Amino acid sequence: MTVLSDLTRSLRARPVRPPQSGMSRRKSLWMRVHLDPWLLLLLVVLMGAGLIVLYSASGQSMAVVEAQAIRLGVALVVMAGLAQLSPVTLMRWAPLAYGGTLLMLVAVEVMGDVGMGAKRWLIIPGVMRFQPSELMKLAMPMMLAAYLGRRQLPPRVPDLMVCALILALPVVLIARQPDLGTSLLVATAAVFVVLLAGLSWRFIAFFSVLIASALPLLWMNMHDYQRQRVLTFLNPESDPLGAGWNIIQSTTAIGSGGVFGKGWLEGTQSQLEFLPERHTDFIVAVLGEEFGLIGMLAVLCLYLLIVARGLWLSNGAQDSFGRLLAGSIILTFFIYVFVNVGMVSGILPVVGVPLPLVSYGGTSSVTLMAGFGILMSIHSHRRLLPR
Template sequence: MSHSDFQRVLPDASNHFQRERSLWSYTHVDAILLILLLILAGYGLFVYYSASGQSAASFQKQLVRYGVAFSVMIAAAWLNPRHFRRWAPWLFVGGVGLLVAVLLFGVGAKGAQRWIAFPGLPRFQPSEIMKLIVPMTLAWFFAEKPLPPSLRNVVIVLMLIAIPVLLIAKQPDLGTSLLIGSSGVFVLLLSGIRWRYIFGASAVATACGPLLWMGMRDYQRQRVLTFLDPESDPLGSGWNIIQAKTAIGSGGIDGKGWLNGTQSQLDFLPESHTDFILAVLAEELGLVGVLALLAIYLCVIARGLYIATHAQDTFGRLLAGSLTLTFFVYVFVNFGMVSGILPVVGVPLPLVSFGGTSIVTLLAGFGIIMSIHTHRSMVTR
């Protein structure tokens, strides 16, 4: 028996130890989150076709928007999170500059001045991109600071939140300013802010309630009054919410069937393809259809929070957590205002309602969340 009989020969290291890279690792896309978002987009298109009055042209435009948005999402996922961290303060300055430009020479529609158009480019809504920039900037600010934050840092962050919120409220756009303010507050909460600061801020906000009421425009006050008593003006300001409740109630458990809704197909329900598209879904697909959509939303939110809790640094944890919770606010506010438990503030149903900039912004945010997760996997693998 020779010595060679006892020699252990390992396979070729280049073949045995080298793990083949999958498509997901090349694109840095999180497969689970992508599948959930594709299911949500597909369901949204299914509902949108009916809500748009079965318009093939409108459906095609919405499909193109999804194509652009998913491309932006993949591009954002491919970028390393350190780039977002490095660019955050400059993006904030540029975003605030665009908001000022909107107030000076923006494009108006339906009594609001929210868009800006550059020569040769389609118009867009700068306030939408602030939904990403604000939490990104605050996460950058806290990344190198000791946590929980000091009172001085909390005040600085509140000022950073207030600047875009006030500029957007001036347009006016209460819904978007609410979402941007929420995204900033979520970063504060995730940073471990002390409870005494939270209670103090709540007391100040309550005390400032009358000032907020006086600062509202007439139509915003009317929305609050309509929320409290929609039947006070059933043919005017209360029409939307009354018709939405009628559509939801008439859908029952199983609904009237796809394309068979009466409130939307007969044009009783205004804004049926935008803010009140949930009422179309409830009427045609019933409670079952609404619960199916809610289940998809909850799965997307759960995946986003999972990624946030497994982020490898403070910046990633705060940014991913804030973007996910802001998406939750989107869903909660739209469900609340359509069902009548919240005032109408003009927040669309995410990835279901008609929209261009909003869909791109939402999916870009999920691309950033994917980037935080997949690049972390590269480092710790």
């Protein structure tokens, strides 16, 4: 009886754990590998759709598709690797990432490789050719989020002055390459960090007036081809066979696709090579011509789902650094999509921004997926942070 009583007491002392369901086990597995299954699924679907469109846009070149697939595979590996790093580690590395990328931008200024009239690339002999300005799209918000995350929010005037200095150095170097589109996107990523930090409306109004008053100065310092892009945006028909050719052909391609499109590989503007840069900046026009309004809406809905999921993940950040960085990453991703679709459809000037994870490109894809890896890290490591 004594043995039986001891056994009964020991069983009563043990907490009874409910059986773990299959859904809970799967959720626990994804948390252990620090990945978000829904965001990962949406990204993979977008990449697959992009490869299908790229095959047509590249003139049915399997070599281009295979090269892009390899780059996307590398981007997925980079995303998974960064997702394993804790936000504390990312915050510690932010100054190193910013400083290293800034040094690479200086190296581009000194010994960069020239392509299509611009000096934007660095070459590692026998390894790769890459664009350091793409890396600054991620290093900039990391640096600002790390700086503001250690300070009282909303930011005070001295903190805003430091942020302006952190922003100005790389933006000036990128604009000198010249690459106005990328410099504006880097500045946008920085602005999102500051806005999410709780910038007061008085400061927002002040900086808006300051930026508006600086537009004439910006216009005077723009290159001739950049001014021509703005003038072409206002009136493409002024030079239909020159500066206006790109936008006229892209809007013609999108409009000719109608509701259901002409069919995969059946586009005339793209397949007959009327459409310039059809596998990079203007790939949306190929999508619109061959898959029509339905195809474009499907891809845009996919982008909106990615943005919505990213905002939901960023909402779970437990500290200022994570909240500022995650919010900036996903909002900047939305701006990439908006600017590319806007310029191809004629509602924004052409600034040379690729369609994320669809246009052909290596450095941009790796940078974007690295950002999503950081976003997943901030979400999946949130229980390790002090409450």
